[in-house]
Amino acid sequence: MAELSVAKNELEEFKCSANDAIEFKLVRNVQDIDDEEKAFPPDMTHQVFGDSEMIFGYRGLKVSIYYTGSKLIPYLRISHSEVCNTKEHGVSPDDIEKLLAQELPPGYLTNLDTFKAALSDEATFKPFGEKIDSYTVTTKNGEERHFDVYFAKMEKSGFQKFHERIQSFIKFYIDAASYIDVDDPQWQYYFLFERYKEDGETRLAAAGYMTVYNFYAYPTHIRPRMSQVLVLTPFQRLGLGAKLVQTFYNTCYSRSDVLDITVEDPSDNFQRLRDFVDAQNCMKLKYFQLSELKKGFSHDMLHEAQTKLKLSKLQTRRMYEILRLKATDQSNKEEFREYRLDVKRRLNIPYMKTKRMFLKLENCLNPEEIAQTLGLVTKEQKFLTLENDFQTALAAYRRVLERLASS
Structure with a gap:
């Protein structure tokens, strides 16, 4: 048992995070190659190395992926201090280059001198x-x-x-x-x-x-x-x-x-980016001014946002809720209550559709069949879900307003 434990611990030492091992660099000149301040890590590696984002089989692993600054000609260099022995450890190391070759463009370089030569051709881009x-x-x-x-x-x-x-x-x-x-x-x-x-x-x-x-x-x-x-x-x-x-x-x-x-x-980050841009643009429109926002969501808002900004109905409503929050005194309980109810009425629409469908099915199916068909929830579950959805939206809207305030 002790021998197995030692062997297992030794194998663990050959594991490393792909996020930590990989570095990217945009290289404009030869000096940039050795400039560590130019390096930056990936945000994620699970789409290449699996959900664990781990690389197995190496100690002291460093995977450098450099691109020339203009033409983006890639160069790959893999270095390590030790690699596990398949016969000794019974496990093969991950084939890093094979995995990366599926993502890197064809013709990527692995010779540093060739990469340096490519840098000299950047001026022609x-x-x-x-x-x-x-x-x-x-x-x-x-x-x-x-x-x-x-x-x-x-x-x-x-x-x-x-x-x-x-x-x-x-x-x-x-x-x-x-x-x-x-x-x-x-x-x-x-x-x-x-x-x-x-x-x-x-x-x-x-x-x-x-x-x-x-x-x-x-x-x-x-x-x-x-x-x-x-x-x-x-x-x-x-x-x-x-x-x-x-x-x-x-x-x-x-x-x-x-x-x-x-x-x-859209990812959460891109949704925030888009919301910021759309909110900035809507703030310039007539029907998104304070006096109009206080009246509630209107056809005039929808028409103006669609014709002038090409926004969809869903995104227009989202802009209304963000800018209505901006116009709401959140320390005023009554004002904030009105805002919360307004947003929840919109969030409640899917439940109302389910209720209408329930009424249509009531005479055709027994209660158990209806529940299985519609995935019905209790009033308490519905309340909790609505509140959770509201808080999620509120947090997202506040982040947008913070960026608007600092822009």
Whole structure:
């Protein structure tokens, strides 16, 4: 038993967190390769290494995934101080490169000298598509940084390879991410670049991207759906995600064929980002001013948000609830009670639909069959669920209001 325990403990020492072992780096010049301050970790690795996010079989493991700053040519280096012996330990080490090769774009480099040579070719990079927007961002230390947005479709030679390279980040930074079908012409691409000087020359470094799919909406409209939105880690906390979404919005406002704008399964982080942008825009509208918000949700609000901002009915109602909360004195019990009841009336709608269905089935099925069909809940369960849903929404709305206040 003691021998088994020792063997088990020894095997445990060959386990390490993939999140800790992997580092990314965007490299603009040779000096950046050894600059540890340029490195950044993944947000997640479960989509590559499994739910445990563990790598087995190595001690002192370091997985370096570097990209050239403009063309995003990838380089992979795996180093370790010790690897487990299959014969001695009875278990094979994880094939790290095999797992990563499924996510990294074809042709990734493993030779450092070849990667350095690729850096010397960065000055020739020209972005695909057309420039549609530019921003100047002032950082906390007073530095001005300049960014450009390019709009592109999967048309020009070489574009697919560039897209594959920037897309290779998503499994590490977007939960439940999947690669898109680039052969579908309904996809559109928005790329974010930082414009900077290197040896006196203006260059562009990849900073993020967004994909949008144009769904058909009967009879002559489209319904654009934002899919993947990613700002690379070194460029986060500069407000660039919100600016990129707003750039896309601006291309839709004047288009009569756009019915409304939707989002594909938004994460909590992206939902907050979208709420922030939409709330900022709604605050400028006539029917989202204080006097109108106090009257409750109205058709005028819905019409104005749909026609001017291309918001869906669901997102318009969400904006109303966020801005109504902003206009509510939360220390005033009566005011806050009115707000809470207003939100809960909306949350109660699915239960009312269930009740109507129950009345239709009452004469056809026995109580047990009805319960199994509808998944009925007691009044106490319904109350608790509604309260929990309200508190969840309230917490999300407050985070949006905090960002609005600090913007």
